[in-house]
Amino acid sequence: MSEIDTPESFQLMEFGVIFEATNHFSESNKVGQGGFGPVYKGTLPDGNEIAVKRLKARSSQGMAEFRNEVTLILRVLHVNLVRLLGCCIHGYDRLLVYEFLENSSLSSYIFNQTRSPLLNWEHRFDIMKGIAEGLCYLHNFTSPPILHRDLKPSNVLLGRDMIPKISDFGLAQMMETGTTEAAMETAVGTYGYMSEEYAKDNIMSQKSDVFSYGVVLLEILTGRRNHEYCIANPGDSLLDFVSLIFLCILKILKKIYILEFFKKVWRRWKDGTGLEVVDSSFHDDSFIEDQVLRSMKIGLSCVQQNMHDRPSTRTIVVMFENGPRSEILDPTRPNYNLTRADSSSSPVTVTDQSVTINEATLSCTDAR
Template identity: 95%
Template structure:
């Protein structure tokens, strides 16, 4: 593409842009440039991002200049493009008469080309933002009633002509706004965002149009691509690249040309897994079918959260509904199979019902809406029996776990024996080194890599200080970039005489079996001389503490994000306590040890102090209490009694800090004899709990009842008596079942930092800056 030198950001009636002179307009902030560019031997007038020439808007996309001559100029109160023959191939098509000398064009700092009169410099008579091509910029609109306010993809990556694929916003007869891609209904509007798309739109209630939000010091664009998918890119200053912050292509539910992979009564998740909704069972040939027939007056509704709403709903006429009122309307109609309360406009909610078989359903990680599905009452009772907090493991699963443990024990014993034999033979015959033996005997999955030291050395820029992203008690953490472009986090363990090669092998083998979406994932390891390196996935959004305790970044975590983070941490902790064999105690849960990945999904990290429990035991005595003051329970800090309920206490502190944006330890220091836990409890007790909530995340997703319920869960977790705290299984159920799950009123935590610090036993306090996963797992003696 050929582009040229610049004039200024304005064009008067006496000036012109000529293709042969390669002159352009440049916005005053030097970010946007408008001029002629070439593609496939054809010429177009376009507006591009000046730093990397990404084309954002094309004027004559369907009528290109075929020769090397073209000019942009004013003619009869219009901005026009003329070809070599003097024919007009594009125009702003303004009607009416006026004085030629009064008009001029200006390229604004947001990339908008506007035409205006000199005597009205703040107004305009035409703007390019009203005529989008394939890209939407902040300040541009999509209009449900105006087909011209749609994005049409390029035909190909080098052909700007309008393709047949388009993206728009539709206002459907059922009262639901949704993103529409070439007549396929995609993500629905919940009053704040479309599906799990980042909240880049805001609804203009007066005009029913959607404006792309402008974010301070940030430039984003939404593009409809020729591949049929839409993307959001954000410019990264300094690095000078567009970072893809959202990709529809990554959503497996939409990959098959927008056909979901799941059938009736089944839900598709973003990773393309399908699962049947409550009240139905999987058919042998695939798909789902109801277990029990519906009985109109006896049925109940099951709430599904973060859902895409089905098509072909019927909007119920009437004023703004409540959930109960909408449910009653659907319950009286035996043909009504599901309903939802939809916020079509701000503070205006309509009741929508569906009579057909639920199909094409999908769930989001964030966003979406509550969908209520009709199920037989007997199915709900079956669900309660099999999913309650006292759920027993299936006998088959127990047998499988036992057999797995026996096999694992046999493998470990065999590995130790082989290691000894090879080591003995190497002494006599000069065989492989101990490092080579260890690396060859680690039983690893295909996704795990035994990495070469040189690769890691180059990826971290020779372990340079500029790549250092953290420092913990077990060694520094470096950010690295592999040759394939993937980013990693490398923990370089300090050489410790207490940890030999066999222990390192055991450590890696164990951590590989801790796999959960809310736990940081180990990708590989390396042993090189005295260097022992653990390689983890790199999480771009840093730690939870870098948001909730930072006034500038705190508003980036709205209530919906915080609520999902609290649930995610609980699910990760529940996995460690209940679904690993033997169970694992984290022992140092705090905001700096919770990392945030893409879409702000929380991942528990830093297993450097983790401890394995004997299977079947609930608590153990430790020689030394380790952890971070402010997060350690009193029975652990004072008496060295560690249990799953100690982790629950730490989780409760983290939850209350997420709600308040304040550190418990700092509050205790500033208010001797008091604690953040007791302060929140007093406010909750006297009915003013919302007053202690961090005001920086009050937004459209803020739900007062949900906030107060979360506060109650947090206070239940920090009870002074460990037996009064809920288990992690119960916490997960409390979040999943919402108001249907009863929570006993918590008593005063009575937490005293000074009392907890007065332990007669040795206590090891960790550095709160540690933010990367490390596994140092050892077995404890059961009480």
């Protein structure tokens, strides 16, 4: 850890302290399961509550995520970004210690019929705006800029008063100062949230994060999880609801097909019937129809096929702050031209948890 610069507010913590705080990493303290290991709730001797991510032992990928997250998250400080309090290396254990956010993840609300009504329209609007502000900070107010690369509802935690905080920087990437895009060796992230140019061509940019944000925004509005809806209803995916074409990977006769789906939400929005696809569970006194439809328009703009047609995070924040005073160009009808993966040139490995194409792993798990 000597190679990682640590500010005074960051602690290199003793394993025994964390071990006792989490009740010996007991199952009763487990609050989540990520792609690289479980997350536990803990209470320090001073009474402060913490969340501890325990990266998988002997995992080279887990070690890479550990170093990446510590290095990057120490560079940022924003109300809409989760705060890393400390870390610990003990044997094969790599532990990341965060502030504990009592309201769990965004996904645990918007995709849960019982909890979804707890997020009324006012909460959802503030959450969409807060996520945009956190992402804008990463893109424009850090030097060099940081790309998150895995934005999704399970990586947005909700604190007191439902304030959203972007979490999980294990796949984040620093950009070279002055650059707007970069070619990555592999495309990493979660399918359904990855832009076409990133998933197909490994071209990553701030606009790729914007695409992911657009998917999250539309999921908040519809209350539907895109990839689960896709698998349950082949050919009639959430993209039908949100006018978004995403990469949904299915195992069909041992071949991988990248499917294009209909664009129902775009059509509904275009026809002036967009409210018909909005999650009915948050219709309350705070519901403002014009604001909902305007948010839908922002989401549709973020998932445009051409990355240059998507707004920047600065522009998205202005759209939310200025409301009707800020003009939003009408999003065009999605027209994605996705082709079947060529098995002769693209070695494909399918597992229960991930799909690898040309060594590019797309995570199929939602919780991380």
